[in-house]
Amino acid sequence: MPVELNFLSLLTGCFATPVAENPTVAMVEAAYRAMGLDARYINCDVAPADLGDAVRGARAMGWRGFNCSLPHKVAVIDFIDELAPSAEIIGAVNCVINEDGRLIGENTDGxxxxxxxxxxxxxxxxxxxxxxxxxxxxxxxxxxxxxxxxxxxxxxxxxxxxxxxxxxxxxxxxxxxxxxxxxxxxxxxxxxxxxxxxxxxxxxxxxxxxxxxxxxxxxxxxxxxxxxxxxxxxxxxxxxxxxxxxxxxGLGMLVNQGVIGIRLWAGREPDAKVMRGALEAVFGA
The missing domain is CATH 3.40.50.720 (NAD(P)-binding Rossmann-like Domain)
Structure with a gap:
């Protein structure tokens, strides 16, 4: 049986490294393995002109959620259903949660x-x-x-x-x-x-x-x-x-962004130490 793709990432390719070395991918995938989640976190390059199609595709395929990076953090708002309070104030979204087909935008940076x-x-x-x-x-x-x-x-x-x-x-x-x-x-x-x-x-x-x-x-x-x-x-x-x-x-900020995202998508608490360890391995810290 193929792994069901529940908890996924929609990124812009902001990292110049291959997917296997993408620090966010490494961090979240390590958390999923430690949690025993039957899920994957993947990196997708999405051109600005294709953002709407990508979001509609994520909804149609039942993705549990996704992250988005620059230059999509503001533009993605046009394609989702609702903003969490602080995301509405900030005017940008980097994390989207699929709640029964309704896409909610969050900002986990701050x-x-x-x-x-x-x-x-x-x-x-x-x-x-x-x-x-x-x-x-x-x-x-x-x-x-x-x-x-x-x-x-x-x-x-x-x-x-x-x-x-x-x-x-x-x-x-x-x-x-x-x-x-x-x-x-x-x-x-x-x-x-x-x-x-x-x-x-x-x-x-x-x-x-x-x-x-x-x-x-x-x-x-x-x-x-x-x-x-x-x-x-x-x-x-x-x-x-x-x-x-x-x-x-800055590792603490990146780890906690990931922790919050996984909590929102999976309703479970990941191991922050595992996630930081994965980042340190990528960065050679």
């Missing part, structure tokens, strides 16, 4: 980061600085604000994009929100509790690249997080550690 962040600190009442204003920044800013952060400061070179994230936070959460244009190295304010690199700076192969931060403004005890999973221990985190910061790598 939720995955928040779950990882809570292993080192609770954002409630904290002052958070987010570097960058892309999709990861939007999701993280919204979710940390919804979790009770006192303030969100978005630092970015492009003022329009930075202000858009701030307006989103201000309109939908009780957190104070501020935009700071990035011109020179950013001096981290003394009241900051959590500093997050939500940019792609430092991602392989640019492993020695650093965000424009004045590292002398970091202090012992400041929580410094990076969303980049490859390499897990980025130059940003290594430099922050030399100033006494508590650091959080």
């Amino acid at each position: 939720k995955g980061f928040l779950a990882s962040l809570k292993t080192v600190t609770d954002p409630r009442g904290k002052h958070v600085v987010v570097l960058g204003a892309g999709g990861a920044s939007r999701a993280i800013a919204v979710e940390t604000a919804l979790a009770g952060a006192a303030s969100i400061t978005v630092v970015n070179r492009d003022a329009a994009r930075g202000k858009a994230v701030v307006q989103l936070v201000a309109a939908h959460t009780s957190a104070a929100a501020e935009f700071v244009p990035l011109k020179d190295d950013y001096v981290v304010p003394g009241e900051t509790d959590i500093l997050i690199n939500a940019t792609s700076i430092g991602l392989f192969p640019g492993v020695n690249d650093l965000p424009a931060v004045d590292f002398t403004s970091l202090r012992p005890g400041l929580v410094v997080a990076d969303v980049i999973p490859n390499p897990p221990h980025t130059a940003f985190l290594r430099t922050a550690e030399t100033h006494g910061a508590i650091t959080l790598d």
